[in-house]
Amino acid sequence: MKNDLKYVGKSIPIHDVKEKVSGKLKYAADMQLPGMLHGKLLLSSVAHGRIKKIDVSKAEALEGVVKIFTHENSPNTLYNSHKWFVGMEITKDERLFTDHVKFVGDRIAAVVAKDRFTAERAVNLIEIGYEELSVVVDPEEAINLEDYYIGQKKIESGSVHDVFSKASIIIEDSVETPKIHHAAMETHVCVASPGIHGDVTVWTPCQVVFQVRLIVAEVLGMPLNKVRAIKASMGGSFGGKGQPVLEPVCAFLAKAMNAPVKLQMDRTESIIGTRTRTATRGTIKTAVSEDGTILGRDIHMLVDTGAYYTNGDAVTMAMAKKAFRLYKIKDQRFVGDVVYTNTPIGGACRGYGSPQIHVLSEINMDNVARRLGMDPAELRLRNLVHPFDKDPINGPDLGNARAIDCVTEGMKVFDWKQKRLRPKTSGRIVRGVGMACATHGNGYHGGYQDFITMSLRMTEDGGVFLNSGIHDLGCGTVMTMKQIVAEVLDVEIDKILAPEGDTLVSPFDVAGTQASRVTFVCGSCAMKVAEQVKEKFIGCASKILQCSPEEVVMEAGEVWSSTSETVKYSYGKMITDIQSKFQDDISVSYTYTSPANPGVYAANFVEVEVDTLTGLVKVLDVLAVHDIGKAINPGFVEGQVQGAIQMGIGFALSEEIKVDRNGKISGDKFSKYHVINAPSMPDVKVLLIEEGEEHGPFGAKSIGEISTCAIAPAIVNAINAALDINITSLPVTPEKIIKALHEK
Known part of the structure; x- marks a missing residue:
């Protein structure tokens, strides 16, 4: 790896910084095309039911309304928005518009009007008659229902049964993670325009233009070369715009109307009608020796993919593979059951299963340390993978894995030992420290x-x-x-x-x-x-x-x-x-x-302050240590980490799309869905371990997703350590803390 670099390793501003700070940058929502019409979706208000009647007469009579589309006058093609290359075999269960709604937020219809205001008014005039069906929101219930159970994924190395039959120390935990919203500043939006040769052009703030082209062509029955997808300037995604949600609908509307159409969601629609982080319920059993060596581990994840299949299997397998690439565990088993529920759809969300599996494993690691009377960081150092270790399930080699460096350097910079051993306070306000590790990948190889x-x-x-x-x-x-x-x-x-x-x-x-x-x-x-x-x-x-x-x-x-x-x-x-x-x-x-897929590694250290009267938690200090190989642009890397910490704090403490037993959603707007704002952000320090990676450009590895994987369990561990409790359900709300203190 070269050390005398001129451009690489320098913090150079983003390419469109001037346009962004001056307000000149045009996003898809800013686009205006000649003759452009405006679309507005009608989303289901019930969680499960069949549509018996759609009366659009009042909406059609509204001046400015051009046309209304439902399942009766739109393509009935089944597709899966997770499909991203030709030949990918995957369950197809989505349609542009449905007559069998499966969650609050399902697409029923679209109004096309001459302006957005008229389209919004018209949607409210459409009358829907439902035959309501039974609602299943609990994945524990879904796993026992034939129509809701999707299947099981299993990976095992060694002989878990033999280890647990002989082990004398076994620590078991059950951990729950919620559905969350990506909370990008830009809501979902798309613009499409028909061409004179039967083609269509789609402008979209997406993550994969060739996937957009594929899905649009598949749904509309068009040749690939008749669909043009153009990446528009983006106001954030974090995985939320990783699957084509609006694009096939917008392209259909433009083709049907033979005119440009803009389709835009408001915040509530983006929360309930696009994609969420997949909710999970996990159990983990870890067998250890007296000296803290992990002898074996058994993991079961119940994965709630929501109302449609999308990437339910894929994200489960992603969780599984990460479970084998952080610690040296010869005997380990992962079993993942995937289910439907009548809740918002799961999809990609920064970390793609890694945050969920690490919440499970890292809370458990702290409980192992507690049981053994060990320093949690020292326990991890005893078991973390080493550089150039092999993947125990025959996946790609781990490469120059510097997980140990992340922990050892982080302990010194954070002053971990001194902070952890200081006397606990007994007053209303108490402090505690916690840490957690994580791993992620570098592509699909x-x-x-x-x-x-x-x-x-x-x-x-x-x-x-x-x-x-x-x-x-x-x-x-x-x-x-x-x-x-x-x-x-x-x-x-x-x-x-x-x-x-x-x-x-x-x-x-x-x-x-x-x-x-x-x-x-x-x-x-x-x-x-x-x-x-x-x-x-x-x-x-x-x-x-x-x-x-x-x-x-x-x-x-x-x-x-x-x-x-x-x-x-x-x-x-x-x-x-x-x-x-x-x-x-x-x-x-x-x-x-790509010839390789090495691991990237992180260790996060946090200090929290807890008000034992109100249950409120304040994150005071964060040190994020990352094995990045080489930072191409250190400023970008630090920005990624800062944003990821904000997302991770929300995941740990406040963010949740709440669904009641009838499928109704309460956390559907920012007044009820609580992201972490600037005044609540702690001081975040970033420490980079730059030891190079053979197949990365100038030795570089990834940072975008790994940066949000360790912070939530580190916060939970800090709270549990401060209060001597064992909360394992996210988010850790004040109510849960007060309840745990009362039970204690």
């Missing part, structure tokens, strides 16, 4: 196909054009790619053009922004294609400079021979000479297939 194609061209004015299907979700993807290319070619950042995904002109990327693959996989492709362009450029330049390729020097936009430094060419002048003399272009298209 070892599970799904994972490749991307990029094209890179050096232009006649000394610029560089990187053409790819990248998506910037607000985290700096575009600038990260530019920094990598700039480092290879030694060209100024501002001279690099790197547009986002557009299925008409972008080379194919099979997976887009998923699975924490962007820096590790897409960044590696950018590095490889830049290296190939550099090699071609040097080969041609050496002939013009009349020297060997080894004697060609490229630096700061100029090229020359080391044997004759008096003659220097600008990159642009050399390009035009190459074109003139050789009739060749300095451009390369390259398809990169």
Whole structure:
């Protein structure tokens, strides 16, 4: 790994910072197309039922209403919005509009009107008659019902039965995690416009433009090349816009009306009608020796995928695999049961199952330490994986896994031992510290196909054009790619053009922004294609400079021979000479297939303050330590961690989409769904472990998802340590704390 880097390792602002701070950046919601109509969805108000009557007469009579669509006049094609490549086998149970509603928020109809206000008024005039059916919201009930039970996933290494039959110390916990909302500033929105050749263009703040193209084509029965998906500027996703929710509906409306259509959700609609973090109920048993060595572990997860299948199986398997890649456990079993419920749909949400499995395992690890009378950090150090360990279930190798470094360095910087051993206060306000570890991945290698194609061209004015299907979700993807290319070619950042995904002109990327693959996989492709362009450029330049390729020097936009430094060419002048003399272009298209999927690791240390009278918790201090390989842009990395800590605190303490036994949702707006605001944020310190990773660009690994995986269990552990209780149900609300104190 190079140490004398010029662009990589520098905190350079995001590529569109000026447009954002000046308010000039246009989002999909800002788009105005000639003749554009406005769509508004009607979502179900009951959790389970069949529609017996839809009376749209009053809505149709409203001036400005153009047309109303229901299941009666729209495609009946079954699809699964989780499908992201052709040939993927998956259960299909979604429709554009349904006559069998399965949760409060299910899509029933769409009004198309000349303006948004009229569309909203018209939706409220549609009269629906339901035959209400029995409602199942409890996954424990669903697992015993044939229509609700999806299936089981199981992974085992060694012999768990033998270990537990002989073990003398077994610690068991049951842990519950809720459905949560992604809470991106931008709600769900989409714009679609029909073309004159039977095609349709979709502008969307999505995570995978080629997935949007696939789903729209599949639902509308169109050839792929008749669907163009363009990544719009995005106001946040965190996985919430990872599956096409509005895009197939909006594309259908535009095609049916032969006019551009904008379809936009308000906050309540985004909370109940899009995707949530998958809720879980887990049990875990850990067998240990007296010295704290983990002998075996048995995990069962009950996964509530909500009303539709989407990624229920996939997120369960993601949880399973993470359970085997953090600690050295020879004998371990994971069993996951997946069920439907009449509740909002589960989907991708920052960490893709990792936050849930780590809440389960890391709360349990603290209880193991408590049972043994050990320091929780020391217990983890005894069992954490080592660099270059093998995956016990034959997955991809763990790579340069620096989990131990995260804990040892974090303990020193946080002053863990001194804080943990200070005397407990006995007054109303008490303090406690906690910590937790986590792991995540770097793409799909070892599970799904994972490749991307990029094209890179050096232009006649000394610029560089990187053409790819990248998506910037607000985290700096575009600038990260530019920094990598700039480092290879030694060209100024501002001279690099790197547009986002557009299925008409972008080379194919099979997976887009998923699975924490962007820096590790897409960044590696950018590095490889830049290296190939550099090699071609040097080969041609050496002939013009009349020297060997080894004697060609490229630096700061100029090229020359080391044997004759008096003659220097600008990159642009050399390009035009190459074109003139050789009739060749300095451009390369390259398809990169990820060869590895190493682990990334984190340790979070927190200090909390608890009011034992009210049960209110204040997070005072956070240290987030991350094994990142190499930070391409440290400023972006710290920003990712800061945001992830905010999400994780909410997951631990306050966020929950509440569903009562009748399927009614109470946490459907920000007045009742409580995110952590700026005044409640603690001081967050970030410590990076940069020991490199073989297959990452300049040694880099991922940060976006791992950064939110350890903070929630660390907070719960700190609360439990401070109060000497054992709360294992998230969120840890004041009511739960007071109840636990009374029971104690």
